[in-house]
Amino acid sequence: MALSYKARRRWSLVILLVGLPLYIVAAVTxxxxxxxxxxxxxxxxxxxxxxxxxxxxxxxxxxxxxADPDQGRDQD
Numbered sequence: 001m002a003l004s005y006k007a008r009r010r011w012s013l014v015i016l017l018v019g020l021p022l023y024i025v026a027a028v029t030x031x032x033x034x035x036x037x038x039x040x041x042x043x044x045x046x047x048x049x050x051x052x053x054x055x056x057x058x059x060x061x062x063x064x065x066x067a068d069p070d071q072g073r074d075q076d
Contacts, residue, residue: 003060005068011060023053 003011027049031042054061063069 005063005070008060008062009064012057012064015057015060019053019057023049 027046030049031037031045034041034045036042037045
């Protein structure tokens with residue numbers, strides 16, 4: 001089922017306000033469990049977890065920053 005533009009905007013806001021802080025806590029916890037590895041390994045863990053976090057929500061964020069395609073062009 002495809003989400004409307006307004007629904008995608010709302011879900012993207014919820015994901016960023018709730019999901020992003022939860023991701024940050026989870027990522028820092030994972031790095032702390034690794035007992036503070038080298039800076040390169042730590043960077044790779046953060047980047048990898050960032051991609052894993054973003055991939056399921058890719059369809060929600062696609063096109064959200066653009067104008068509403070459901071609105072007519074003559075309405076300004």
